[in-house]
Amino acid sequence: MGDPIDPADPLARIAAALERMAPPLLPPTDWSAAPAYVWSGATVLAVADLQAIALDRLVGIDAQKASFTENVRRHAAGLPAHDTLLWGARGMGKSALVKAAVAAQQASGAPTALVQAGGGPEALTTLPALFDQLGGIDRRFVVFIDDIGFDGPEASSAARPLRSLLEGGAMARPGNVRLAVTSNRRAIVERNMNDQDDPINPRDAIDDRMALADRFGLSLGFHACDQDTYLAMIEGYAQAHGLAFDAEDALLWARQRGARSGRIAWHYVVELAGRAGKVV
Structure with missing residues (x-):
């Protein structure tokens, strides 16, 4: 029991009220227990059942499927593997392929896990904290960022931290982690007439986002089907x-x-x- 609160001390009463309102500390994450996780930037939710379509039901993207599943297989086996950008037409199986490829490795006995993280600029700033946790775990992870996008005047500054995490920065992603990022290509490299009309460094924002796209060792395009x-x-x-x-x-x-x-x-x-x- 702590010392009793002095009812005459308003600061003590406020501190006690805030302590009662504070949520309890979350238990540490068991990164070896679940097939998938959702990272919010502050909390981790373990997903007991990774809902993924069977690979053979993904039709019309055979080349992309072969490249990506082989890359995930190499990563699961501890072999050199790429960070991947899956870009292009909406609804053509980019996100489904990421989940299906990881689930297929799990079905084969590989303990690789999927970790889904937010794709907005604010969420990306929390990736170093996630990587700090995953780097100390004896398991392979595919960090999945779905529908990434950079818009507005902050686009350039938001792209640079992710570039550093992919390659060349002091806080690069750990060796047991690979990124799988889905996007409409224009969400990363947005071109419009305003880029040409800006009198001050008109190409800076485009160059920053192009440099981000270039950091991915594997880039797979998905196109509208016939x-x-x-x-x-x-x-x-x-x-x-x-x-x-x-x-x-x-x-x-x-x-x-x-x-x-x-x-x-x-x-x-x-x-x-x-x-x-x-x-x-």
Whole structure:
């Protein structure tokens, strides 16, 4: 028991109230227990079940799939491996491939874990604290930053810390960690007429973000799919869940959404399952 609080001392009463309001200290993270984690910058949430699609259901991105899964395999085996930038069309399987490749390594017996971190400029400033924790763990990690983006006048200063973490800085990422970053390329290297009209160092922001993109040893582009690939995506999903579909209905679904992609294909399969009263 501590000393009793003097009711006449307002500072003592305020301190006691703040102590009651403070959340309890979180237990240390067991980085060897879970297949995946979510890093908020201040806390860590262990994910007991990594929800990932089977690699063979990712259709239309065969070359990207082969390159990325091989890179993750090397990292899991303790071999030289790259940090990876997966860029391009939305909904074409960038994020799904990251999760699927890590899950495939786990299924093969490799204890590699996925750690998802935020992609905004503020969240990126917490990566050194994350790396400090992961560097002391006897396990391989893929730190997943989804949909990274730098916008506005702070873009250049936000890109530089991540560049240092990838290569050349005093606080580089540890050897048991590799980054997998997804982005629309323009979110990192944004070009518009204002870049040319800026009278003071008009190329600085572009150069900073280009230098960041160049730090990734593996850069994989994902492009909008054609009609045949879109239908092949639906066929793969539909067969896996015992669903029949009509190609014209599937194409109408895509036209109504103004795009063809793996995400649109999956949404259509969810619609099919709903119509059929099945769970997917």
